[in-house]
Amino acid sequence: MKKRCLLLLILLAVSLLGGCVENKYLESLGMITAVGYDESDNNELQGTIVLYQFNPAMQDVEKVLSSQANTTKGARLSLNFDTDHKLVSGQLRIAIYGRELAGKGISHLVDTLERDSSIGNMVYLAVSDTTAEDILTYEMTEKHSNKGTYLYNLVKQNVESELLIAPTLQEFITDTGSVGKDPILPILSASEGTLNIKGFALFHKDRFVKEIKNEDLFYIRSIIENYNTAGSVEVGLPLEPFKSHISRDDNSNREEMNEEEKIFIVLDSIKSDHHIKAGKQKKPTFTIKLKIDARLHEITEKLKLSEPKIMKLVEKETSKYIKKNIMKNIKMLQEAKVDPIGFGMEYKTVRNHGSLTQEEWDNLYKDATFDVKVELNLIRTGVTD
Amino acid sequence: MKVNLEPKKNLIFNTFLVAFILHTAQIGVGIAGLPRIVFMEAGQDAWISIIASGVVVSIVLFFISKLLACYSSADLYGIQYDIFGRWISKLFNLVYILYFLIVTYVIMMNYTEMVQAWIFPKMPTWLLVTFLVFLASYAVLGGIRVVVGVTFLGLIITFWLVLVIYTPIKHLDLNHLQPVFVSSWKEHLMAIYKVSFSVIGFELLLIVYPYVKEKKKALRYALFGTWYSTFLLTLVTAVSIGFFSQESILKTIWPVLSMFKIVRIPNLERFEFIAVSFWMMVILPNICIYFWAATRGVKRVFNFSQKKTIYCFAIALVAGSFLIDDRLTMNTVTDKVGTFSFMLSFIYPCFLFVVVKIKQSFTKMKGAKG
Numbered sequence: 197m198k199k200r201c202l203l204l205l206i207l208l209a210v211s212l213l214g215g216c217v218e219n220k221y222l223e224s225l226g227m228i229t230a231v232g233y234d235e236s237d238n239n240e241l242q243g244t245i246v247l248y249q250f251n252p253a254m255q256d257v258e259k260v261l262s263s264q265a266n267t268t269k270g271a272r273l274s275l276n277f278d279t280d281h282k283l284v285s286g287q288l289r290i291a292i293y294g295r296e297l298a299g300k301g302i303s304h305l306v307d308t309l310e311r312d313s314s315i316g317n318m319v320y321l322a323v324s325d326t327t328a329e330d331i332l333t334y335e336m337t338e339k340h341s342n343k344g345t346y347l348y349n350l351v352k353q354n355v356e357s358e359l360l361i362a363p364t365l366q367e368f369i370t371d372t373g374s375v376g377k378d379p380i381l382p383i384l385s386a387s388e389g390t391l392n393i394k395g396f397a398l399f400h401k402d403r404f405v406k407e408i409k410n411e412d413l414f415y416i417r418s419i420i421e422n423y424n425t426a427g428s429v430e431v432g433l434p435l436e437p438f439k440s441h442i443s444r445d446d447n448s449n450r451e452e453m454n455e456e457e458k459i460f461i462v463l464d465s466i467k468s469d470h471h472i473k474a475g476k477q478k479k480p481t482f483t484i485k486l487k488i489d490a491r492l493h494e495i496t497e498k499l500k501l502s503e504p505k506i507m508k509l510v511e512k513e514t515s516k517y518i519k520k521n522i523m524k525n526i527k528m529l530q531e532a533k534v535d536p537i538g539f540g541m542e543y544k545t546v547r548n549h550g551s552l553t554q555e556e557w558d559n560l561y562k563d564a565t566f567d568v569k570v571e572l573n574l575i576r577t578g579v580t581d
Numbered sequence: 582m583k584v585n586l587e588p589k590k591n592l593i594f595n596t597f598l599v600a601f602i603l604h605t606a607q608i609g610v611g612i613a614g615l616p617r618i619v620f621m622e623a624g625q626d627a628w629i630s631i632i633a634s635g636v637v638v639s640i641v642l643f644f645i646s647k648l649l650a651c652y653s654s655a656d657l658y659g660i661q662y663d664i665f666g667r668w669i670s671k672l673f674n675l676v677y678i679l680y681f682l683i684v685t686y687v688i689m690m691n692y693t694e695m696v697q698a699w700i701f702p703k704m705p706t707w708l709l710v711t712f713l714v715f716l717a718s719y720a721v722l723g724g725i726r727v728v729v730g731v732t733f734l735g736l737i738i739t740f741w742l743v744l745v746i747y748t749p750i751k752h753l754d755l756n757h758l759q760p761v762f763v764s765s766w767k768e769h770l771m772a773i774y775k776v777s778f779s780v781i782g783f784e785l786l787l788i789v790y791p792y793v794k795e796k797k798k799a800l801r802y803a804l805f806g807t808w809y810s811t812f813l814l815t816l817v818t819a820v821s822i823g824f825f826s827q828e829s830i831l832k833t834i835w836p837v838l839s840m841f842k843i844v845r846i847p848n849l850e851r852f853e854f855i856a857v858s859f860w861m862m863v864i865l866p867n868i869c870i871y872f873w874a875a876t877r878g879v880k881r882v883f884n885f886s887q888k889k890t891i892y893c894f895a896i897a898l899v900a901g902s903f904l905i906d907d908r909l910t911m912n913t914v915t916d917k918v919g920t921f922s923f924m925l926s927f928i929y930p931c932f933l934f935v936v937v938k939i940k941q942s943f944t945k946m947k948g949a950k951g
Binding site for chain 1 (some may be wrong): 757
């Protein structure tokens with residue numbers, strides 16, 4: 197009996213002592229869902245945060261705060277004076293960096309996110325078209341409960357439809373930390389009463405270097421990550437090779453066709469498989485093989501797709517078009533001296549290239565040659581031929 | 582002190598449990614930080630060093646089992662008594678007792694640090710250490726069978742943690758692991774040395790041996806246990822190298838936990854909180870078995886009541902938790918203990934085996950002459 201009493205006492209003590217650790221009540225917390233960083237005058241950092249605060253009496257649960265300091269955590273400290281809620285960053289969804297700041301390098305800002313154990317590694321990173329403050333303080337015509345979650349869902353939805361490369365903190369850190377690979381982040385812009393993804397920011401290590409358009413990303417992404425039946429793309433093929441196969445209702449139109457005319461095809465449900473192989477020689481050479489299985493979703497001309505010959509022709513021309521665009525994009529990347537595809541990393545995996553450093557790769561990269569092979573397979577043409 | 586022990590029938594446990602004891606004694610806090618430590622030495626070939634360390638452990642285990650086979654049912658304390666006589670053996674045994682106690686201490690402190698860094702930054706060190714000591718003492722008071730039970734349950738309960746590695750594997754970049762076989766011999770040797778502190782635990786076979794049912798099969802199960810540990814260590818190291826970039830693996834203190842940061846379950850955003858909390862189930866058997874080994878030693882060597890020893894050591898451990906409160910000291914202490922562990926777990930048992938063999942051939946010669 198005495199023993200039992202003792203045990204009960206100890207158990208009681210253990211469960212009560214558990215209360216000694218920090219308590220956090222939901223009502224008194226301001227949960228940060230988005231942070232934005234900009235450069236302000238006199239070299240300080242301008243931090244903007246969006247937070248959720250739970251208060252049954254309030255209609256508006258979103259609140260945007262902004263302050264200046266030398267470090268991100270310093271900014272948060274001074275923000276703490278502006279709110280009656282305790283700021284916590286466990287629910288952080290997205291971090292946005294102003295365009296100018298991103299151009300100067302953001303590795304030290306990303307490091308603080310990684311260092312904080314309360315922030316998950318699947319937080320998204322993005323670059324603002326202007327300043328992060330503009331994005332986070334923008335008044336959208338459609339009211340969303342919270343801008344942080346809105347932006348998070350905006351990016352997430354597009355990642356899931358394979359239109360972007362997941363711009364997670366994890367990917368960014370891995371890419372900047374690896375020799376011969378650079379990250380890509382989406383560029384957010386505020387226009388026409390809404391926030392959207394305007395394009396993509398190519399980084400060299402942690403520095404924003406060049407902006408590309410949404411359409412170009414397909415070709416770059418296709419050799420970074422495989423598509424898994426969610427991707428889609430619009431291609432414009434020259435009409436010339438198809439001329440003899442086009443069946444038009446009224447033949448009169450045929451005379452009006454000229455060389456410039458194009459036939460547009462939309463492919464979706466793309467499933468792709470890419471292979472990049474680096475040559476063994478000192479000079480970097482790469483063979484890129486891309487295999488695409490896709491469904492034809494839309495076509496602007498009437499073609500008899502049930503005929504194998506025409507089908508083959510479409511496949512051939514589309515492959516050619518994709519290949520041309522991939523080459524064009526790689527050239528562009530080479531000229532901008534950025535390597536989001538990770539050719540350097542591929543080069544490094546070849547024996548004897550193991551000691552490659554980033555500087556060496558930067559020098560080698562501009563002379564690299566590429567051999568691209570694209571193999572397209574149209575597996576379906578929708579419910580009609 | 583008797584050299585050979587004849588434990589009561591009800592204290593003897595099944596031979597296959599040796600695998601559980603050695604495995605749980607090996608896998609503890611070390612595994613969370615191991616990938617980085619090995620990577621520092623052997624680069625992307627770190628996983629090969631770990632397999633090599635598994636081979637080294639097997640060799641040492643082989644010697645240990647040969648050493649134990651020289652006696653019918655002795656433990657390390659008894660063997661040292663037999664070899665070195667009454668007084669010197671006391672000193673040597675005391676070294677081992679202190680070593681086991683210090684390992685218990687280091688494991689607890691490292692785990693506490695992990696909890697402080699990940700979940701409760703404001704929690705005082707002594708609080709968690711007290712909880713752990715309380716649990717461990719409770720188990721050890723129950724005797725060897727309870728301790729073995731804890732190791733068995735500990736493994737069963739935490740087994741699913743292995744499956745969580747599936748998510749990081751999805752984000753793996755095999756390019757980080759290539760080209761293979763680029764590290765030199767020297768780097769591999771250094772790496773094996775650094776791994777040694779994370780794979781200790783197998784030397785406890787020297788202590789639990791008398792309680793094993795079929796002594797002949799002990800080595801086989803011991804090897805099962807250690808190779809499963811080696812497999813796990815290799816797996817997490819290889820995955821961490823593939824998952825992190827070179828730069829980040831070098832600065833991530835607990836790569837295994839950081840990898841869990843990306844695991845997301847629909848109704849649970851941050852999986853690593855569960856992982857860190859659950860890690861207690863991984864280290865509890867670890868602490869229990871070392872704590873038991875230390876207190877058992879006192880009973881064997883000084884014939885002091887084991888119960889009282891447990892209370893004394895428990896107080897000592899809690900008191901010790903006030904000594905270290907920053908990461909740097911913790912690191913230095915862990916490194917120092919690591920060096921000791923290499924000597925006491927790897928080198929000394931092999932040395933002892935040679936001494937025992939020499940002694941036995943001497944007595945044989947004497948016997949033949951007489």
